Amino acid sequence: MARLGIVALLAAFGLILTATSSPAASTLRAAAAEKNIVIGTAVATGPLAGETAYRTTVAREFNSLTAENAMKWDTVEPSPNSFNWSGGDAVVNFAAANGQRVYGHTLVWHSQAPSWVQNLSAADLLPAMRNHITKVMQHYSTVDS
Known part of the structure; x- marks a missing residue:
């Protein structure tokens, strides 16, 4: 799903580039930078780790990333107070290496x-949610929002 969205967005951008007569930026990221716009995509950790074309496209075209599922509660805390940061950290590290922002979402969904x-x-759910939110916010304190 995420790959199809990226491909569709790039195809639409290509049509816009060919329809304009003035020189245009060569990537979505460059076009966004010219207008001081944040342009982002949701990223899946599997392709981010293992598909060169996916990594290259994400790094080249976007200045902002959101983890598709790697920062959601079921992935981050699969058992009570046992946290798995690997997927979210991979997104954060990739973004840092490529000069991109990271936006988090859905602490609880x-x-x-x-x-x-x-x-x-x-009575037990509320403290579990508070604990989860606190731990995630502490771990990802550098994530933009």
Whole structure:
């Protein structure tokens, strides 16, 4: 899904470039920089780790990244107070190496809550959520928002 979105966006950008008569930037990132615009994409950690064309396109075309799933609760905290930062850290490190911002999202979302929270009482769920949010915000304190 993320790859199709990137391909469609690049195709649309190519049409815009050919339709203009004045010299235009050669990449989405360059065009965004000319207008002081943030242009980003959601990235999946699998292709980011293993597909050269994906990595190259993401680095070249975008100045902002958001982890597709690597920073969501079910991935980051698969069991109570046991955190897996590897996917999110990979996105943050890739962005840092390529001069890109990182935007986080969905600290808590009903669609990707870990299975262990499903049977928590309201009295137990609120502290679990607070703990999760606090730990994620502390770990990713350099993420833009």
